[in-house]
Amino acid sequence: YIVGSDQVWNPTHIGGYNPAYYLEFAEASSKRISYAASLGTDYIAAKYRNEMEQALKAFTAISVRERSVQTGISELARKSVEVVLDPTLLLDRDDYDEIKVKSKYKGPYILLYSIEKNPELMDFANKISVALGMPILQRRPSNGLINQMEPFYTSDAGEFLGHIESASYVITNSFHGTVFSVLYGKPFVSMLHTDTGKRTEDLLKDLGLSSHILHDIKDFNNFDMFKLDNIEETKDNIMSLRERSMSFLKESLGI
Incomplete structure (x- = not known):
C-alpha cells in the first residue's frame, strides 16, 4: 500500500490524526510505503506525535516531499527518510x-x-x-x-x-x-x-x-x-530529482 502526497499528513487538512492516511488498515505482512507525503508545514504537531510515531514505525519505506520535515519524521519512525519529488513533477510537459x-x-x-x-x-x-x-x-x-x-x-x-x-x-x-x-x-x-x-x-x-x-x-x-x-x-535538475524519486519507488516496491 502507498500513501501520498499533497498534505496527507497535515492534521489541519485531514481533521486531526487520520489512521487511513497512515495505512493502519493494511495487513501486518503488507508493505507500507509513503511517497512524497507532505505535512504542508515545517513542523510536526506535538498533539499527534505519539500516534504518528507508532504508525510510522510500521512503514516499510518512507519518503516525504519537504526537506524541512525529513529529520523530524526520521526521528519519529526511527528509520531513514528520503526526500522525493511531488508526483506532478514525475511527468513532463508533453x-x-x-x-x-x-x-x-x-x-x-x-x-x-x-x-x-x-x-x-x-x-x-x-x-x-x-x-x-x-x-x-x-x-x-x-x-x-x-x-x-x-x-x-x-x-x-x-x-x-x-x-x-x-x-x-x-x-x-x-x-x-x-x-x-x-x-x-x-x-x-x-x-x-x-x-x-x-x-x-x-x-x-x-x-x-x-x-x-x-x-x-x-x-x-x-x-x-x-x-x-x-x-x-x-530541466536537468528536475530530471536528476525525478530519477532519484523513481529509484525510491522501485526499490521500495522491489521491482
Whole structure:
C-alpha cells in the first residue's frame, strides 16, 4: 500500500490524526510505503506525535516531499527518510499537453493564482499590471485588483494548464501554481503561502530557482526576478530529482 502526497499528513487538512492516511488498515505482512507525503508545514504537531510515531514505525519505506520535515519524521519512525519529488513533477510537459485545453483568454495577461487572501499579493499584482500595461486573470473577481479580466472560477485541470501556458507572467502563492509555471517555462514569481510556503521554498531551492521567491514586495526592483534564464539547467535538475524519486519507488516496491 502507498500513501501520498499533497498534505496527507497535515492534521489541519485531514481533521486531526487520520489512521487511513497512515495505512493502519493494511495487513501486518503488507508493505507500507509513503511517497512524497507532505505535512504542508515545517513542523510536526506535538498533539499527534505519539500516534504518528507508532504508525510510522510500521512503514516499510518512507519518503516525504519537504526537506524541512525529513529529520523530524526520521526521528519519529526511527528509520531513514528520503526526500522525493511531488508526483506532478514525475511527468513532463508533453504528458500534460495531452490533457491541456487552449485557454479561451486572449493575451497578453498576468495570471494571478492565489490560494489564500493576501493583500500584499494583490498589491504586487497591481504594481506589475500597471508597469506592463497588462490585465490580470484570476479565479474569482476581486475589488482589490485595478485591471482584471473575467475570472475563470472552476476551470478543470486541462483548462488551468492552458491558462498557465498562455500567460505572459505568473504571480502565485500556490505550490502547484509554482510547479506548472516551471514545467511550462513561464516567467513567474512566488510569494510564499503564510502557513504552507515551506514546501515551495524547498522545491525552488532544490531546482536552483530560489531567486523567484519574493518575501516582500519592497524587495522587487526589476523584472529579471521573473525570468527563467537557465531552462536547460532547470530541466536537468528536475530530471536528476525525478530519477532519484523513481529509484525510491522501485526499490521500495522491489521491482
